[in-house]
Amino acid sequence: MVSSTDNHGKDGAEGDKAGAKADEPKLEGPELLEAIKKQVEYYFSKENLMQDSFLVSKMDKEYYVDLTVLADFHLLKVLTSDDKLIVEAIKSSKKIALDDTQKKVRPVNINARTTLILRNIPSACPVAEVTAFLEKAKLPATVGLHPDVGDNWFASFESEEAAKAALEKAKGLKWQSKTIGCALKSENLLKGITPGMAPGTSAPGAASVPGFYVPMAYQYGGYQYQQGEGERG
Secondary structure, three states: OOOHHHHOHHHOOOOHHHOOOOOOOOOOHHHHHHHHHHHHHHHOOHHHHOOOHHHHHOOOOOOOEEHHHHHOOHHHHHHOOOHHHHHHHHHOOOOEEEOOOOOEEEEOOOEEEEEEEEEOOOOOOOHHHHHHHHHHOOOOOEEEEEEEOOOEEEEEEOOHHHHHHHHHHHOOOEEOOEEOEEEEEEEEOOOOOOOOOOOOOOOOOOOOOOOOOOOEEEEOOEEEEOOOOOOOO
């Protein structure tokens, strides 16, 4: 997915080359809305924000960015010059949201509970064995599973709804003779990101946001990495 850093001309890296080719067919209707939505969702994903100092610098203290900023990004310009279409696409997303004026957008679930803590499962157990145990108990599919000290395990799920469903399924389960303790873990998905941070800088204690990286471009139906793009001069 191409980041804002790669598409903003003078304020970012030279990234116009990462846009759609002139001979590529233009998207229309639902496919166009889906492409717009996926591109904006990627802009506001943690994966991108941890690397995209330009977009972070445009955030206010509530993580909102003006739509006028997004509309000026190259790849969105390739998709559409209609601000109303961008608004319509964002409305259908569960990952990003508009403010009341519909002139700003930010990521949804900045603070989310998508991880289930499971206690009293030996840390030395193979991951495959714990995975099979959770599947047998009919918990929702995990997207991540790893042990921690003190016989604790962390199971990550696709959404907060899935994590809550897993919590209900896990109640009363036993590993051998021990009852498994369980609780949802609350975490800030944008931890380490400081809204309004100037490009190439970082606030005390915050994660460093590099000024260059290999960007990623959305194509309808999937993502593709763009090689050789995005490095600052």
